[in-house]
Amino acid sequence: MMQFSIPDPRAFPIYEASASNVLIDQSLASLGAEVAVIAEKEETELRERMRASLLAGDVGEIGDAVARAPSLAVLRMLLRVLASAHVEAGRLRAGETALPTTVFAMPIVIVAANASPIQIPGALPNIAEFIEVMKANGALRGNQTFTMSNALASTNAFSLEKLPSTLAWWQLEKQSQIAVEKASMQLPANQESVFLRFLVGTALAGPGVDLLNEKDTGKWGMPLTQAFSKQLGGGSMSLLALPRPPRTPLAALFQGRAAQREVSLQLFATNAIRKFRSSVGEPEAVISAHRTTDGGEVRLSLSNALDEKGAEGFRAALFPTDRAQDIVTAMQDLLRECNVENVTVLADVFPDHDPETNLPWFFRADVLEENVARALRSTLH
Numbered sequence: 149m150m151q152f153s154i155p156d157p158r159a160f161p162i163y164e165a166s167a168s169n170v171l172i173d174q175s176l177a178s179l180g181a182e183v184a185v186i187a188e189k190e191e192t193e194l195r196e197r198m199r200a201s202l203l204a205g206d207v208g209e210i211g212d213a214v215a216r217a218p219s220l221a222v223l224r225m226l227l228r229v230l231a232s233a234h235v236e237a238g239r240l241r242a243g244e245t246a247l248p249t250t251v252f253a254m255p256i257v258i259v260a261a262n263a264s265p266i267q268i269p270g271a272l273p274n275i276a277e278f279i280e281v282m283k284a285n286g287a288l289r290g291n292q293t294f295t296m297s298n299a300l301a302s303t304n305a306f307s308l309e310k311l312p313s314t315l316a317w318w319q320l321e322k323q324s325q326i327a328v329e330k331a332s333m334q335l336p337a338n339q340e341s342v343f344l345r346f347l348v349g350t351a352l353a354g355p356g357v358d359l360l361n362e363k364d365t366g367k368w369g370m371p372l373t374q375a376f377s378k379q380l381g382g383g384s385m386s387l388l389a390l391p392r393p394p395r396t397p398l399a400a401l402f403q404g405r406a407a408q409r410e411v412s413l414q415l416f417a418t419n420a421i422r423k424f425r426s427s428v429g430e431p432e433a434v435i436s437a438h439r440t441t442d443g444g445e446v447r448l449s450l451s452n453a454l455d456e457k458g459a460e461g462f463r464a465a466l467f468p469t470d471r472a473q474d475i476v477t478a479m480q481d482l483l484r485e486c487n488v489e490n491v492t493v494l495a496d497v498f499p500d501h502d503p504e505t506n507l508p509w510f511f512r513a514d515v516l517e518e519n520v521a522r523a524l525r526s527t528l529h
Contacts, residue, residue: 156220156472157437157444157497163218171197171213175222175229191229198233203240205312214308214468223468231398234311238318247352250359251317252288252394253301254347255404256376257411258333261340262385268343269380270330272298277375278347285368288351288359288394295326296349302331303344306401314397317350326350335385340415344408346400362393402469409464409475413448413482420450420460421486428454432490432513433483435476440465440500446475450488453514461510492516498523 163172171194178190201210210230217223235251242249260268272278275298283292305328306314317326326348333343353359365372373389381387392407394400424431431450438445444466451459464475476493483491492513502509503526511519 154435154437154446154472154476154493154495155497156466157439157446158220158466159439160218160220160223161216163216169209169213169216171209171226172217172222175213175217175225179221179225191225194225195229195233195236198230199237199240202234202237202312202315207308207311211308220471227398227402227469231396231402234314234398235396238315241315242318247293248355249318250294250351250353251397252294252349252351252360253306253397253400253404254296254349254394255392255400255407256300256345256347257390257392257404257407258343258345258376259340259388259390259411259415260333260335260343260381260385261338262335262383263338264384265337266335266385268333268335268385268387270300270332270345272300272347272376273379274298275347277379278372281371281375282368285371286366287362287368289357289362291351291353291359293353294349294351294359296347297326297328299328299330299348300333300345301328301348302346303401303405304331305329305346305348306397317348317397342408342412342415344404346404348397349394360393360395360399365391365393402467405467406470410478413462413464413479416460416462417448417450417482417486421488423460424450424452424455424458428452428458430490431460431488432492433479433488434492434494434511434513434516435479436494436498436509436511437472437496438498438500438509444472445500446472446479447508447510448479449510449512451512451514459510459512461508463508494520496520496524499527502526 174190174194178187181187181190198210201207213226217226238251239248275296279296288294328348335341351359369391372391376389377387392403395403421431429452431452434449436447438447446464448462449459466472480491498509500508509523
């Protein structure tokens, strides 16, 4: 197996000091500090400034910082601190209470298929059943004072422009009417699809009690999966819900997107490898990094020299919190588990599309040198 440390394909903008952004400046100062106390001070000021922006309902400066982050380290720091600032802003909006409110979001990856097109509802008919399952099986560290909206929220519910409005989730008097946008799921015919949805809830706990430190779903994961399938599945549709542990809203967003990609990759790999082995034999894999107009992707291609037209490809878009090498490692681990022995990782950044075919670049292992050379030449024009 040829292995290289894959480069990050994203092109981060050059940061112009003449058009500075305080949030970027504070991130750079924290990351560059040689003394821990200075790094912590800069990060605290960064979080306080973000918190004030959320409370004021003005996220323009935050959006500008995220868009102009000059490096992955700065981008990851901005988003990590934003997740904390969001929680702090929500608690400040709620005011002083004897029992602080914990707002959480639970990512759920949904794998579904049906013979004909169908729309899966964007809400659960009986959320009380889910709450009872979680309480009876010790979710949220055994907390018994929590509730959840029945809405199945998409990632759009946690978009930057909507964060100020979500601060109302922390207000106790509105706990039973927590406003979450419902997002239905359109399932095409004869195609196994992977969706990501979130259940949002609130809980009461004593000061300093962390309800969101579970590493897995424990005893409540399986019964919740069964309840989900019973409420939204049935008929000719197959439906599998894979919950992840509850987290604070933005942490759940980051975790959920990674979980959806992980499940999608597993489905792709197992189906494609099975197809090759049942027809022409063992597949060969190539992993490559590609720069796109939206940022970057890590791509996995599977092919066999005996099947010239049967190559299969998977595109893993890089989210702002992602490191490209982590995606590569996940792909390598999965291929190892599937006993795919011939895996090549390319150490260059390649373009998005093949100019000759206008199709996304994927590399076949049997003509690798020729295609890589052509792809690199295309970047010079």
